[in-house]
Amino acid sequence: MDRPKIRLDKKLVDYARQLAKEITDEVQQMIEQHSTVSVERTVLRLFGVDGVTDDQIPLVNVVVDKIKEWEMLQDGVAKPFVNAMVVLDKSAQQIAEAIVDGLDLRSLPRASNEKINMKMLELSRQSLETISKKSQQREDLLKELGDPPQPYKYLIVATGNIYEDVVQARAAVQQGADIIAIIRSTAQSLLDYVPYGATTEGYGGTYATQENFRIMRQALDDMARKVKRYVRQVNYASGLCMPEIAALAAMEGLDILLNDAMYGILFRDINMIRTFTDQYISRLLCAFSGITINTGEDNYLTTADAIEKAHTVTASQLVNEQFALKAGMKSRLMGLGHAFEIDPDVEDGLLYEIAHAMLARELFADYPIKYMPPTKFMTGNIFKGYAVETLYNLVSVMTGQSIQLLGILTEAIHTPYLHDRYLALINANYVFNNARHLGREVIFKKDGFIEKRANQVLREAVDLLEHTRDVGLLRAIEEGQFADISRARDGGKGLEGVFRKSESYVNPIQDELEKRLGVKK
Amino acid sequence: MDRPKIRLDKKLVDYARQLAKEITDEVQQMIEQHSTVSVERTVLRLFGVDGVTDDQIPLVNVVVDKIKEWEMLQDGVAKPFVNAMVVLDKSAQQIAEAIVDGLDLRSLPRASNEKINMKMLELSRQSLETISKKSQQREDLLKELGDPPQPYKYLIVATGNIYEDVVQARAAVQQGADIIAIIRSTAQSLLDYVPYGATTEGYGGTYATQENFRIMRQALDDMARKVKRYVRQVNYASGLCMPEIAALAAMEGLDILLNDAMYGILFRDINMIRTFTDQYISRLLCAFSGITINTGEDNYLTTADAIEKAHTVTASQLVNEQFALKAGMKSRLMGLGHAFEIDPDVEDGLLYEIAHAMLARELFADYPIKYMPPTKFMTGNIFKGYAVETLYNLVSVMTGQSIQLLGILTEAIHTPYLHDRYLALINANYVFNNARHLGREVIFKKDGFIEKRANQVLREAVDLLEHTRDVGLLRAIEEGQFADISRARDGGKGLEGVFRKSESYVNPIQDELEKRLGVKK
Amino acid sequence: MNTDLRNIRPYGDQSGDGAVQLSFTLPLQYGPLAREAAKRLCENMGFQDITIATMEDIGENFTFFVIYGKTTASVDASAIKVVAPKFKKMTREQLDEVVKREFNRRIVVVGATIGTDAHTVGLDSILNMKGFHGDYGLERYHAFKVYNMGAQVSPVEVVKKVREVDADVILVSQVVTQRNVHIKHLTELMDLLYAEGVREDLLVVVGGPRITHELALELGYDAGFGAGTTPSDVANFIVQELLRKYSR
Amino acid sequence: MNTDLRNIRPYGDQSGDGAVQLSFTLPLQYGPLAREAAKRLCENMGFQDITIATMEDIGENFTFFVIYGKTTASVDASAIKVVAPKFKKMTREQLDEVVKREFNRRIVVVGATIGTDAHTVGLDSILNMKGFHGDYGLERYHAFKVYNMGAQVSPVEVVKKVREVDADVILVSQVVTQRNVHIKHLTELMDLLYAEGVREDLLVVVGGPRITHELALELGYDAGFGAGTTPSDVANFIVQELLRKYSR
Numbered sequence A, B: 001m002d003r004p005k006i007r008l009d010k011k012l013v014d015y016a017r018q019l020a021k022e023i024t025d026e027v028q029q030m031i032e033q034h035s036t037v038s039v040e041r042t043v044l045r046l047f048g049v050d051g052v053t054d055d056q057i058p059l060v061n062v063v064v065d066k067i068k069e070w071e072m073l074q075d076g077v078a079k080p081f082v083n084a085m086v087v088l089d090k091s092a093q094q095i096a097e098a099i100v101d102g103l104d105l106r107s108l109p110r111a112s113n114e115k116i117n118m119k120m121l122e123l124s125r126q127s128l129e130t131i132s133k134k135s136q137q138r139e140d141l142l143k144e145l146g147d148p149p150q151p152y153k154y155l156i157v158a159t160g161n162i163y164e165d166v167v168q169a170r171a172a173v174q175q176g177a178d179i180i181a182i183i184r185s186t187a188q189s190l191l192d193y194v195p196y197g198a199t200t201e202g203y204g205g206t207y208a209t210q211e212n213f214r215i216m217r218q219a220l221d222d223m224a225r226k227v228k229r230y231v232r233q234v235n236y237a238s239g240l241c242m243p244e245i246a247a248l249a250a251m252e253g254l255d256i257l258l259n260d261a262m263y264g265i266l267f268r269d270i271n272m273i274r275t276f277t278d279q280y281i282s283r284l285l286c287a288f289s290g291i292t293i294n295t296g297e298d299n300y301l302t303t304a305d306a307i308e309k310a311h312t313v314t315a316s317q318l319v320n321e322q323f324a325l326k327a328g329m330k331s332r333l334m335g336l337g338h339a340f341e342i343d344p345d346v347e348d349g350l351l352y353e354i355a356h357a358m359l360a361r362e363l364f365a366d367y368p369i370k371y372m373p374p375t376k377f378m379t380g381n382i383f384k385g386y387a388v389e390t391l392y393n394l395v396s397v398m399t400g401q402s403i404q405l406l407g408i409l410t411e412a413i414h415t416p417y418l419h420d421r422y423l424a425l426i427n428a429n430y431v432f433n434n435a436r437h438l439g440r441e442v443i444f445k446k447d448g449f450i451e452k453r454a455n456q457v458l459r460e461a462v463d464l465l466e467h468t469r470d471v472g473l474l475r476a477i478e479e480g481q482f483a484d485i486s487r488a489r490d491g492g493k494g495l496e497g498v499f500r501k502s503e504s505y506v507n508p509i510q511d512e513l514e515k516r517l518g519v520k521k
Numbered sequence C, D: 001m002n003t004d005l006r007n008i009r010p011y012g013d014q015s016g017d018g019a020v021q022l023s024f025t026l027p028l029q030y031g032p033l034a035r036e037a038a039k040r041l042c043e044n045m046g047f048q049d050i051t052i053a054t055m056e057d058i059g060e061n062f063t064f065f066v067i068y069g070k071t072t073a074s075v076d077a078s079a080i081k082v083v084a085p086k087f088k089k090m091t092r093e094q095l096d097e098v099v100k101r102e103f104n105r106r107i108v109v110v111g112a113t114i115g116t117d118a119h120t121v122g123l124d125s126i127l128n129m130k131g132f133h134g135d136y137g138l139e140r141y142h143a144f145k146v147y148n149m150g151a152q153v154s155p156v157e158v159v160k161k162v163r164e165v166d167a168d169v170i171l172v173s174q175v176v177t178q179r180n181v182h183i184k185h186l187t188e189l190m191d192l193l194y195a196e197g198v199r200e201d202l203l204v205v206v207g208g209p210r211i212t213h214e215l216a217l218e219l220g221y222d223a224g225f226g227a228g229t230t231p232s233d234v235a236n237f238i239v240q241e242l243l244r245k246y247s248r
């Protein structure tokens, strides 16, 4: 896409990346030493364990909790679990069910290491095979139907009821949506399990479950074939179940996952070590299955001021980038986030927005960056909101953004109604088409406000990264450097689910992923 | 105001003006040979004749009709009428009333030429004195309250009832309007008289009457003092009563009049010679009293295609400019019109709009040009319409337009409701402020689409002007060169009100105006 | 979705939730009284779960509201009989053919925007060669001989023209509707057509963005066409209705 | 304008014209039936002069409408008694002064967004130093000792904190209202306060963009504050209401 260019201080850009690398190198060492209950449940899911108990508790939770109770968790669930499969000659699902019914793994004889290792390898390869196939199917469909032009029009559905969501999503696709995300029910991210089955009762969104993924995938593929345009499906791998959701998404062929290295810490008060560890495994899965991640830097601007704290977005993007690289992700999967969140009543606010959008675009030139709409300053005046969205869409098409989360005129009132989404599409379709090649007509003045502002934000980001490098990322978060929110390293939710790996810890899925992605060895 | 520049072919610009001058020179000769009933009524009005008969016929109409019936009109009404004043020693009003009551001017003795001339001069000077004073008062108030920044926010009221109009206008000013126009009732422009008094029953607008002017002026001045911002008042000097309305507007201290040299011909099927003659006198009055004229080129684009026929706008602006110069107008009073009327579903339509807006801005760099909103492609989808208006406002502030007629989201539905106008202001206030200095940040690519398109439109305008020069303006109109509408020179309404001046024709008001404006002698 | 036609309600994000957006202005000073009045007004209109999304002071003791609510009203759509001009869609070529065969002459059409209304674009787009949105106008059909009288035409002139050209059809356009001026204009024309004794011989059709077929019938017209009408719709209606008329 | 308070009607461009804009979606396929159904629905809601400004096919057998109509409903505004938290506006300095004089200690305030709701910005803007739109938050007052518990706090934790710090006031925020989850949360908290026997000693106030004073009273709270609340409003209410409470 043709778009205007601005000149960034090249040295500063390189320096910023170097800083982010150093920051994340340090955290990565800590990640290597830990695992979490969710990581272990992910292993079981990929081995094929599914379903819930009569009390709606996922079998994977029961198994991991039991193994923890038996004080065998520090070695990882894989070995004891696969041992049971080998000695009892049962499937993973059967072993899990047996555990629910009272099977105590401590009571079992131990098969030879070789046998266990072979079985683990077999199970891991099988499961990665399944995922590979799924992701190949997606690729094929994308090729068959064709990729819509960017910015992709991304819309959310959030009725709380998966069946209503389907109705709304189908209509949205017909109206022109390229990407459909189902917003999750409030506080699902704080559940330390993934709910099960098709759900019809959510608040502010619909539960992310494997079955809901499947139902929506089916609906979107149907529609995609009907409108002859590939339609991407999005959900959230944030919160206490990051790697599990990534696994389910990979199995069900989702295209994009919200996934941020720090979002859970800052915005859901989830423990830092938990989040950093979980995000790594979840990103290995995304990298392997070709799932694009979308980071959540937009959230910084909903709590802090969008002009004052613009540089925190940039700093966080660079950190997210380095974490993603460590998980073997390619830039084409890194949908780093930013947002159009400046108070619309600020004089020359639009010039700031353009500068910020250009900065993100230049820093991550070929990445599928994600541009988030005005939300904080949307009010009950749906008309004014609609005008603000018009300029948002204009900035996006002019500066060549990749993924455009469409603004909803009722943002301040309710989760979107059917026609709220329709109106969002009308706006985007109008602006994108009417200003299609504006980007190649417009030049921003050399050393003008926009160029200066972009470099200023970059410089402030470097200052923040320098400080973060000096004190360490954990400390910086404790200081409240990001989003004005301070979190303690030993605080937050889910800490009890983090454990230090023993010397003999094994995670065959992780090993296999790292090997295939060339991340290690 | 800072704004981007584009390079226009300088030679072509000069040539275009030269062509327009030649075209209007020819028409001006014809104008000199004619007068109209409305011109004559204007003289009487300025002499002080006011009021209506019991049948609501204005006295000035009765007098002129009588003089015509008596076959004395070819000399102008001034001489016989002033003769009566002299010999009967009565005021203009008394004479007019006497004529209604049966006085036959043919029966009167003739005073000496000298006496008549002196009286005519006295009456003319007196009336111009009054106008001068009024316009000085406006200047003073403007200085006292201060001029709002451009683009001025111009809003229409059109309830049909002057008292409701006042309510709506007051609210609009409070909400931020800089200019208030009262749209006229449908077909008032085809009335060969000016209605009288305060009116409460109009269709699609409110009648333009002297009393209505006064009521609104009072209301706007009140509000201006309240909000401490000068507020301009607009009405229409178009149709069969151009010069009369200009006179009334001058007497009541209006700031702006819609006034176009060709609008009546094309859009109201009024006879050409009538319109050309009337516009000249009306513009003499505007020039003298400091009333800004607004021309109606936007109308071309409501009937013809806004891209295909963009050059007709430019050609017409140049013609209007030359006619205005002939009437002694300064560029600071020439609010030449253009419009944002391209189908919003055209790809890159915004680039065309920017090019057209830049062309008008460059051609008439220091003129108070008037930018008209989207109307033709506004639909019942008020939301989409609101998005279109957002881009319209953006183009305006970016390219530095002067007078911004705000678009109304219910354009396709009804004349504006109170809150429709409020929403129009919300939109304009937001965009103007949020993109205040965008114009000084943005450069349009050299030889890019915008620059090329502007020059192309200019070239097409020159072609049209060349042809018009060759065949003459009257013929060109007959050919339908403007707005795809063809009118015959001996057709149209109001032809019966046009007459050739005799050798001894006298119009003391016109003479005095031309003298003071330095247009002649 | 399975929709119960007998109980149709607005849909926001749950079947039958009745979600409706409203906006209006009340002549009350901005404040809690205005807010409460707006809420009660909505209740009086049968709304529940009323959310005052915004209320804004728009000056001169007026307050503007944007409101969301759930209406308690519903509609039995199974009981609705739609009134719409009746015709099946034939191509231009087919219509030309039919007219040639059945009439053996051109159908004479007189078009005008009547009264004080000066809007011609709508009527022109039905009549002119060029047509509307790529659909050719009546002048392009062999089937029709078109007389387009333009705008601001008085009923008397219309009748004169009808007599002069021996018209089969009158097409009237009305765009300005403020204070129901279109009703006045349309009634005047219809009254005159009856008074002059020409009504029965003619097909009289009215169109315009705010015209509905229902309104047209009420006013004694044969059909009414609203926003977005295509010339081919009108052509089809004319030909097929005239055939029906003559076969009666 | 002279407005008759007993007969308040929406105003478009004529006094009492009743002009209202609506938009909604019907679960009907785009077409004349949908149009007629929309019209009848509006009639059932008491509208006249109904203009279907647009109807659009939004897929999956849904049709979107923008409609203008004149409502027949009206409101007797003279009969409305406004419910709103009662206080007269004093400055921060005055309040600090009053509290010093009358209480001779700081008023202890516990703030929390309860239940699954994670929105803190609204509550923070009431409590934090910085405040809201240039109006300082409660932490800036000498009069208050503030404990801000943040979001996603359970009722049990709130009660624990109240006991721990011997609070005078609870400030609860609720932003998410989908499927009325806020009602559930607020009821839970109030029930617990009664069950734990601490209700009577406390001022319990709720706020949020969709909260009204009326709703708060219904749910047994002392006051409710909606969109655009300023911290100084809340400060004034707390001080003056506590004084009233203690003087009873």
Ligand code: B12
Pocket (backbone or CB within 6 Å): B183, B184, B185, B186, B187, B203, B204, B205, B267, B299, B302, B303, B375, B376, B377, B378, B379, B410, B411, B412, B413, B414, B415, B416, C116, C117, C118, C119, C120, C121, C122, C123, C125, C126, C132, C171, C172, C173, C174, C175, C176, C177, C178, C205, C206, C207, C208, C209, C210, C225, C226, C227, C228, C229, C230, C234
């Ligand atoms: C262009 C226009 C003008 C042009 C007209 C040029 C011309 N030669 O026609 C000009 C600038 C001159 C003009 C002037 C006025 N206008 Co005007 N104008 C419009 C505008 C912007 C577009 C109308 C249009 O051309 N639409 C495109 C055509 C193709 O659509 P259409 O007319 O609906 O026609 C379609 C159908 O309705 C149908 N149809 C129409 N006629 C017929 C006839 C038959 C027989 C059939 C079968 C079908 C049919 O088929 C067509 C194709 O689908 C509208 C606003 C809008 N966006 O709608 C205002 C609008 C119609 N105008 C309005 C007004 C008030 C005026 C004025 C009276 C204002 C004033 N006081 O100065 C003047 C005076 C005119 C007069 N005496 O009547 C109002 C009417 C309000 C109301 N509901 O009463 C509108 C809605 C604007 C507004 N919101 O105030 N106008």
Ligand code: B12
Pocket (backbone or CB within 6 Å): A183, A184, A185, A186, A187, A203, A204, A205, A267, A299, A302, A303, A375, A376, A377, A378, A379, A410, A411, A412, A413, A414, A415, A416, D116, D117, D118, D119, D120, D121, D122, D123, D125, D126, D132, D171, D172, D173, D174, D175, D176, D177, D178, D205, D206, D207, D208, D209, D210, D225, D226, D227, D228, D229, D230, D234
């Ligand atoms: C910022 C924001 C977020 C941030 C919150 C960050 C944070 N730390 O608070 C993030 C991004 C995390 C977020 C997440 C979600 N959000 Co949110 N969010 C918003 C947003 C954009 C702005 C809210 C805001 O900060 N307003 C500014 C403050 C100052 O205004 P306020 O809250 O109204 O507060 C004022 C008054 O109400 C009052 N007040 C408020 N509380 C109190 C308390 C007391 C005691 C008093 C006296 C006064 C008072 O005083 C304040 C100052 O005047 C709104 C949309 C919008 N524009 O309103 C959506 C919105 C509130 N969110 C919504 C939803 C659904 C969610 C999610 C549930 C979506 C999801 N499933 O992921 C999540 C999950 C959060 C959860 N578990 O609750 C919906 C709620 C819909 C509804 N009516 O139910 C909204 C309306 C968006 C939408 N249209 O969908 N959100």
Ligand SMILES: Cc1ncc(COP(=O)(O)O)c(C=O)c1O
Pocket (backbone or CB within 6 Å): A184, A185, A186, A187, A188, A189, A236, A237, A238, A239, A258, A259, A260, A263, A268, A294, A295, A296, A297, A299
């Ligand atoms: C990275 C990321 N994850 C998740 C969410 C959604 O919130 P929750 O954590 O409640 O699922 C967001 C919302 O903005 C986000 O940016």
Ligand SMILES: Cc1ncc(COP(=O)(O)O)c(C=O)c1O
Pocket (backbone or CB within 6 Å): B184, B185, B186, B187, B188, B189, B236, B237, B238, B239, B258, B259, B260, B263, B268, B294, B295, B296, B297, B299
């Ligand atoms: C120059 C001019 N005069 C007058 C009018 C208003 O129309 P009418 O002739 O009906 O007063 C317009 C409307 O656009 C116009 O541009």
